[in-house]
Amino acid sequence: MMNFEPSDDQAMIAETFARFFEENSSMARVRAAMPSGFDPELWRSFAEMGGFGIRVPEAQGGSGLGLFDAVLVMEEAGRSLASGPVAETMVAARILAACGDAGATLLGKLIVGDAVVTIALHDAADTPAQWVAGGAVADTVITRDGTALYLVVPTAEEKQMRPNLASTPMARIALDAPARTLLSDDSGALHAFNAGVEEWKLLIAATLAGLSGEALRLASAYASERVQFGQLIGTFQGISHPLGDLKADTDGGKFLVWRAIRDIADSVDRAGAEVSLALWWNARTAGRAVAQALHTFGGYGLSTDYDIHLYNLRAKALPLILGDPVQLLEEAGRRLYHGETAALPQAGDVSVEFDFGDEARALAAEVDAFFEANLTPELRARAHYSFDGHVPEFHKKIAEAGLHLPSWPQEYGGRDANAYASHAAYAAWEKHGWTTHAVGVTGLVGTMIRMFGSDELKDEVLSRIIAGDCICSLGFSEPASGSDVFAAKTRATPDGNGWRIDGQKMFTSGANMADYVLMLARTDPDSAKHRGLTMFIVPLKAEGVEIQPVYTFQDERTNITFYDGVRIPDSWRLGGVNDGARVMSQALGMEHGASWDKTQWHMLREAETFCRDTIRRGVAMIEDDKVATRLARVVGHNLITEMLGWRAMWAAVEAKPHQGQGSMGKLFSSEAFLHDSADLLDLCAPESLTETTGPAAYINLSYRHAQGTTIYGGTSEVHRSVVAERALNLPRTRA
Numbered sequence: 001m002m003n004f005e006p007s008d009d010q011a012m013i014a015e016t017f018a019r020f021f022e023e024n025s026s027m028a029r030v031r032a033a034m035p036s037g038f039d040p041e042l043w044r045s046f047a048e049m050g051g052f053g054i055r056v057p058e059a060q061g062g063s064g065l066g067l068f069d070a071v072l073v074m075e076e077a078g079r080s081l082a083s084g085p086v087a088e089t090m091v092a093a094r095i096l097a098a099c100g101d102a103g104a105t106l107l108g109k110l111i112v113g114d115a116v117v118t119i120a121l122h123d124a125a126d127t128p129a130q131w132v133a134g135g136a137v138a139d140t141v142i143t144r145d146g147t148a149l150y151l152v153v154p155t156a157e158e159k160q161m162r163p164n165l166a167s168t169p170m171a172r173i174a175l176d177a178p179a180r181t182l183l184s185d186d187s188g189a190l191h192a193f194n195a196g197v198e199e200w201k202l203l204i205a206a207t208l209a210g211l212s213g214e215a216l217r218l219a220s221a222y223a224s225e226r227v228q229f230g231q232l233i234g235t236f237q238g239i240s241h242p243l244g245d246l247k248a249d250t251d252g253g254k255f256l257v258w259r260a261i262r263d264i265a266d267s268v269d270r271a272g273a274e275v276s277l278a279l280w281w282n283a284r285t286a287g288r289a290v291a292q293a294l295h296t297f298g299g300y301g302l303s304t305d306y307d308i309h310l311y312n313l314r315a316k317a318l319p320l321i322l323g324d325p326v327q328l329l330e331e332a333g334r335r336l337y338h339g340e341t342a343a344l345p346q347a348g349d350v351s352v353e354f355d356f357g358d359e360a361r362a363l364a365a366e367v368d369a370f371f372e373a374n375l376t377p378e379l380r381a382r383a384h385y386s387f388d389g390h391v392p393e394f395h396k397k398i399a400e401a402g403l404h405l406p407s408w409p410q411e412y413g414g415r416d417a418n419a420y421a422s423h424a425a426y427a428a429w430e431k432h433g434w435t436t437h438a439v440g441v442t443g444l445v446g447t448m449i450r451m452f453g454s455d456e457l458k459d460e461v462l463s464r465i466i467a468g469d470c471i472c473s474l475g476f477s478e479p480a481s482g483s484d485v486f487a488a489k490t491r492a493t494p495d496g497n498g499w500r501i502d503g504q505k506m507f508t509s510g511a512n513m514a515d516y517v518l519m520l521a522r523t524d525p526d527s528a529k530h531r532g533l534t535m536f537i538v539p540l541k542a543e544g545v546e547i548q549p550v551y552t553f554q555d556e557r558t559n560i561t562f563y564d565g566v567r568i569p570d571s572w573r574l575g576g577v578n579d580g581a582r583v584m585s586q587a588l589g590m591e592h593g594a595s596w597d598k599t600q601w602h603m604l605r606e607a608e609t610f611c612r613d614t615i616r617r618g619v620a621m622i623e624d625d626k627v628a629t630r631l632a633r634v635v636g637h638n639l640i641t642e643m644l645g646w647r648a649m650w651a652a653v654e655a656k657p658h659q660g661q662g663s664m665g666k667l668f669s670s671e672a673f674l675h676d677s678a679d680l681l682d683l684c685a686p687e688s689l690t691e692t693t694g695p696a697a698y699i700n701l702s703y704r705h706a707q708g709t710t711i712y713g714g715t716s717e718v719h720r721s722v723v724a725e726r727a728l729n730l731p732r733t734r735a
Contacts, residue, residue, distance in 0.1 A: 003352055006068070021080035027310070038136070061107070087133075089134070092119050094345075118132055124176055133321045135169070145176065149193055152177060166313035204282075235733055252668055275342065290312040367428035375432055395468050405465075407419065446472070449461060452583055515540060519538045534578060536574065548561075600634075603677060603702040604638060607634070647665070673709050677706040
């Protein structure tokens with residue numbers, strides 16, 4: 001079942017090494033280690049902690065822990081800018097262990113900190129002289145040359161050292177020196193080396209995630225105390241919003257590493273590509289995060305007196321020892337689409353889990369079978385992602401099967417399905433192209449009625465929702481307020497034993513098909529903006545309601561609705577009078593966790609189909625490395641979208657503190673959808689300009705659909721503010 005928490009033992013390891021690095025890799029120690037970039041005392045202490053033997057079997061003097069444990073340690077190493085080739089030496093230890101007796105003596109010295117052993121990342125047969133991480137301080141370098149592994153013991157004269165970007169102990173070393181020693185030509189040892197390079201990618205990716213997170217923390221702390229123009233600079237959206245974006249990207253990068261490890265453990269075919277994507281994304285994100293963090297400090301960030309510049313330089317140095325990170329994205333493309341394989345490390349015990357469980361699989365299979373049996377060609381022709389795809393008769397049939405509100409209790413017509421099962425069920429809706437707009441919005445409104453509604457409202461409205469006899473719409477936005485829903489001007493005035501509604505609502509999607517609207521109205525115009533509001537259910541078929549269409553270029557109809565003297569009984573009020581802000585927060589909380597992961601995967605599948613079927617210059621498009629690279633980037637974005645969305649769902653299920661998890665998921669998902677739909681539109685042009693049928697037409701629609709996802713459900717700006725405040729502890733950026 002879904003789990004985003006390390007085990008108790010792993011949490012203890014992470015906490016132990018966090019304290020260790022805090023004490024032994026302070027910024028004063030990091031500075032003192034410059035320009036060599038190596039801290040001998042840290043090295044010995046880390047060895048005494050058992051750090052270098054984490055991935056070495058116990059029988060050979062190590063701890064025998066899993067890859068996930070090592071990643072947690074490297075996140076802490078990244079936060080503290082640990083000086084020295086820590087990841088490379090951890091990998092070298094695992095390679096030596098795989099070489100048995102041939103590597104035993106050197107392994108023993110490495111584990112206790114008496115030898116610095118690093119690895120050359122490229123095959124010496126192709127690149128005889130290489131820049132090696134830690135090469136300047138290494139006693140020994142493990143290198144691959146064709147089908148054999150060698151030990152190179154460079155002299156001081158043979159280490160070509162230069163002042164470098166981040167003062168790391170890198171050196172250019174000739175790896176084909178005659179004096180090198182054969183370590184092993186066994187196929188198992190060669191596999192261990194190749195797998196070690198893949199492990200290195202994940203360890204460095206985790207290091208960068210930790211580094212990025214700390215850089216954002218430093219920037220946020222500075223923005224929370226620096227005053228400019230009479231205000232804390234953290235209140236300026238020009239400061240807080242980029243940091244909010246990068247917090248989502250950094251968390252996504254960390255979870256992409258975790259996903260790769262989980263999928264290695266589960267032998268998922270895509271795992272090798274995920275390794276490449278994890279380092280590509282974290283290298284890219286770290287570069288952006290440290291640049292924005294330094295920018296937050298302004299001119300002070302350029303000063304060597306401030307630590308942030310150290311993060312800026314190290315973020316670039318760590319991954320670039322391998323070469324241009326774009327090559328990792330190209331590698332992922334080949335692994336995804338051209339059959340390139342990778343030797344992957346053994347994962348060991350992995351406590352995090354991203355499986356939805358048997359209940360979810362069973363419900364998804366039931367929904368899939370229902371659609372297969374009941375979606376006629378005529379219905380499929382009416383399918384559309386928006387409310388326009390709603391067919392009342394078919395909705396009723398879905399309800400009769402008990403599949404429209406699966407998460408609801410059985411007494412309310414549901415299945416008591418957990419959040420993961422409900423998510424999996426709606427993925428089956430997406431597979432068949434059937435809209436979830438009507439059930440999603442109606443489910444939200446029905447939940448609000450269950451939570452705050454009167455018995456009369458439950459009898460009259462909730463019963464119809466349960467039976468599948470009606471759907472609902474949302475009346476939050478207004479022409480003059482947009483996303484600032486608490487600026488509502490629509491009035492609800494006491495009228496006998498009820499209320500009179502006057503005003504207008506904008507973007508009431510589905511109102512032309514719905515029977516009811518969940519409405520926020522102002523009941524006390526003299527109170528503060530957030531305090532004079534009340535929530536109501538308003539019947540859309542009532543006298544005084546007028547609905548006018550608003551057509552979008554997304555092939556979607558929304559509406560503007562007018563209310564002129566619409567009368568409703570007091571029993572149709574939700575919550576207390578002037579308590580609408582609190583009631584509204586419940587609705588917004590449910591809506592703000594939205595994600596378009598299912599739609600994004602659907603779009604990618606259509607693009608893959610197009611690229612397989614379309615010939616360019618005599619070959620299928622997908623055979624082109626550049627095309628595979630473009631598709632791989634979308635895969636990476638989709639995986640992060642999934643991970644952030646799943647983390648938000650898990651956090652809600654486990655009642656974790658609100659730290660902007662839902663907003664991060666929604667923000668990243670909608671922005672990635674917007675970017676990727678535009679890129680795929682470009683990739684598949686000119687056919688993608690058409691709006692007829694087939695994959696190109698779906699990409700065309702996706703491009704138009706994506707534009708709205710950054711707006712509804714809370715604009716990206718709103719979510720950036722939430723992330724900045726909740727996840728980075730920045731001051732409020734809005735009134």
